[in-house]
Amino acid sequence: MISTLQPPRSLSHFRSNPTLLLRYTSLKPLSSLSSQPVTHSTITDQSQSPNPPSHSQILSTRHSLLSRHLTATQLAESFLTRLRLNEPHLRSFLHVSDSVLAQARELDEKIQRNEELGPLAGVLVAIKDNICTAEMPSTAGSRVLEGYTPPYDATAVRKIKKLGGIVVGKTNLDEFGMGSTTEASAYQVTANPWDISRVPGGSSGGSAAAVSARQCMVSLGSDTGGSVRQPASFCGVVGLKPTYGRVSRFGLMAYASSLDVIGCFGTSVADAGILLHAISGHDRLDATSSKREVPDFSAQFVSMNLLESKPLKGLRIGLIRETLDDGVDTGVISAVRTAALHLEELGCCVTEVSLPSFSLGLPAYYILASSESSSNLSRYDGVRYGNQVAADELNSQYMDSRAKGFGSEVKRRILTGTYALSAGYYDAYYKRAQQVRTVIQKSFKTALDEHDILISPAAPSAAYKIGEKKNDPLAMYAGDIMTVNVNLAGLPALVLPCGFVDGGPAGLPVGLQMIGAAFDEGKLLKVAHIFERTLQNCRFVPPLIADEVA
């Protein structure tokens, strides 16, 4: 069993505390606004617990179910209650499953029969809507796929279901992942749970907001240039982008195939790591998926009781100099510098490291992404699936279906990519961008030969206002400077909340990005877990639900 902080203690704890059980039995009906949804933090009575409430929702769920202190149905009901309560403010979901409770009841019957449970049994998972699900619509936030239900599950989704996870629904995103705010969804704008006048980040904004507001326990996103890490930073949750090739892309609607990865969101490092473990591994349906063995990431989650005073002694950390320059908000810089000090206190040796080619990554990234998207999105022509516009000639049918189906940003990126790939221009744009990718890969390799991990902010600012950058494509693109290089190099990176800046009713979270060597997610998870467990005076529960998650 995984050794972690809380579960054993909290388990024995709520066995001996009848008042807590009472709380669940008095759970009010779903429709009641005053109902108090169950959360794992309400399970642990904080007044008697020296440590923060049980940090892994996945492990707490397992313990609650195995110890029969909660049924899967109770858990599912409580999350669905909160989901419905917050959804009018947040709009993080494009589709909510109607079979969650049925699946939970089925699980409860299994528990009653003492059947073996999968490691994700009863875990409520939300899936970004550009990841295919066989029984739910999958639109990628685009009108071109309105009402489309794929005939298969993405490999990552199939694995989650097989391990017992319950898919709660499909989350909102910038159309096909093209954006950094989730405002470019064809259906709705998602709000940030920390301040509903602000964006949740993007493109996986729905998945990040849903986890932040505890509408689900964990979620899947996709990260082409930062689409998991930047919204994790904006919403104050953990976002994990694995190494390119670690997780199968089968069933992920392709945007830029050389950069796309499926990533994980959780409210704790442990949850992100457990979810990553569940979806990782070779898949014959994705030729770029790696055959490398998937280590047991949970072995990295050392129990706090075993922590020495300098648990990360000797670890070499490189703070990327180029990410702390003038263009970055001072509050963000100071939060990241404070995080660096915290790592030093844990025994790390933190030094600044320069990646001279860093700023070249942004234009190179946008050349590659728009070029590849112009090719990948050519499949949406209204012939085999998706929305078709009637026309009396085939070419007009293509052109009108695509004109009606795609939003402005998607059209612009396709047109830009079409230009970059035009005959005679390949060498000037696509090839040069690929050469820059080589330069960036080498400079990361050098930096990671000298350091165990690299750190930087996850974004140049905290969450900004809805509408603030909507009509400024370059301003929006500029916000991706912290993350795109990691995709170009294919490296794993983890973002976790490390502090706050002023803004909104309760401050806005700031994310710290940790970048590791290829396939070294284990080290990232270990460092991030210890960082998270030792961070003082920070509680990343958004004001929207602060009363419920007491």
Next chain:
Amino acid sequence: MGSRALLLVKGVSSSPVPKNQLFCNFNCKSNFPRPNNNWVRTNCSTTQSSGPSLEPPDLPRLAQTARISLTPHEVEEFAPKIGLVIDWFGQLQDVDLQSVEPSIRADTEGDSFRADIPETFENREAMIAAVPNYEEPYIKVPKVLNKE
């Protein structure tokens, strides 16, 4: 930061400024970490190593190639935005990349192609159900005209 930079670019976007100058405005005024001078030739003159001269985007033609009908309003709205982005791409022309091999993606030991043998997709009905216009056993499309 980015928005500040863009305001500047916007101020000159419609004037016939040489594209490299435009890029310099964006890059220099944005307070972004700038490329080390080892990588960027400090003068902003065009230094294309090879190939034809790069024409600015001709939007109607691109739209035709990409099979997307654009309204006149969209052409008007998109042209400056796409122009800006492509000018901004132009900064890579000034980077010395001679003798650098291009990488098609991160090297992660993939490339494990399965045998080139057809396999039957089991959920064929669901796939066919998604086709907007189907007449057993064909997917129906309007007539294919040859313009020539």
